[in-house]
Amino acid sequence: LFVFVFCDKTFIHSSPMGEADEKPSNNGASPRYSSNKVADIDTELSKMKASLESRESEVVSLKAALLEKDVLTKNLEAEIEKSKATEKKLVASFEESKVEIASLKVRIDGS
Incomplete structure (x- = not known):
């Protein structure tokens, strides 16, 4: 099961293992x-x-x-x-x- 949540300029990804990664939504690109x-x-x-x-x-x-x-x-x-x-x-x-x-x-x- 994957859950995607968008918050302001942050992308949070929850994996089945409960690990979370936080990345800027546009990776600093233009x-x-x-x-x-x-x-x-x-x-x-x-x-x-x-x-x-x-x-x-x-x-x-x-x-x-x-x-x-x-x-x-x-x-x-x-x-x-x-x-x-x-x-x-x-x-x-x-x-x-x-x-x-x-x-x-x-x-x-x-x-």
């Missing part, structure tokens, strides 16, 4: 990341965050454009339906006119 490396990582994270925010903004703009397109499409569909109804009325009116003309011809020829 920190894992230098301040330059941390600054580089922070810079990269800032760039990534800015890129993400820019893309989110693009997504919002694209969604707005899609909504606008949908509204325009619905308006065009409504105009098409109105045009079809007008066309039907015009065709019916034309057919009525043809009947009236035929009726007038019959009257003229009969006189």
